[in-house]
Amino acid sequence: MxxxxxxxxxxxxxxxxxxxxxxxxxxxxxxxxxxxxxxxxxxxxxxxxxxxxxxxxxxxxxxxxxxxxxxxxxxDIAQIPYTGRVVFGATVTVINCDTDEELTYRIVGEDEANVKVGKISVTSPIARALIGKEEGDVVVVAAPGGSIEYEIDKVEHIAE
Missing domain, CATH: 1.10.287.180 (Transcription elongation factor, GreA/GreB, N-terminal domain)
Incomplete structure (x- = not known):
């Protein structure tokens, strides 16, 4: 395994x-x-x-x-050098390009995911779209209601 x-x-x-x-x-x-x-x-x-x-x-x-x-x-995100790129464990602030709504997510493992507190699974559609991208990049997330464009506003390595 x-x-x-x-x-x-x-x-x-x-x-x-x-x-x-x-x-x-x-x-x-x-x-x-x-x-x-x-x-x-x-x-x-x-x-x-x-x-x-x-x-x-x-x-x-x-x-x-x-x-x-x-x-x-x-x-441990605190041990990963900061590059501005979205990686597992990072806290990412995105802006919905259509509504200007700002959302902040921490990318975590499947067992830790809890959208209500801003933790999304690394396997979720939005996390998969964000991983590897950088601040300023625009990503398209395939959602059940259609595609949503987000701009990556901020990537942070917040220690736990």
Missing amino acids: SQVPMTVAGERALREELKHLKSVERPRITKAIAEAREHGDLKENAEYHAAREQQGFCEGRIQEIEGKLAVVRVI
Whole structure:
């Protein structure tokens, strides 16, 4: 499997979630299963079945995170020399050429993407159009509603 890019903050968040799942959630679920077993007949014990279902979700998420961390390639934007070119981890301010609307995005890994906070996946159409371009360049993004032209106003390397 090839390496998956991720920012420093993204990797830190995954490690924190993994630690929480292993040190807090797993023991809590194990305790809930033990308590439910004490109530007798497991066939009709809703608490037991609910706890087992939670256990399945928890263990699945632990495996998923461990799998991601095994193939992640952490990219620290603060360590990349600034060139004015859009790269993974950069924060990019663009201006919609039709509406003059200014938008700012940070280009992150797929697991970190959250458009509401301005983080877009490196695999998104707008990020793919921006990568490799420089301040002042105009890019065309194929969107569901048609093509949108953006001018790259500013490229920043903001440390996390």
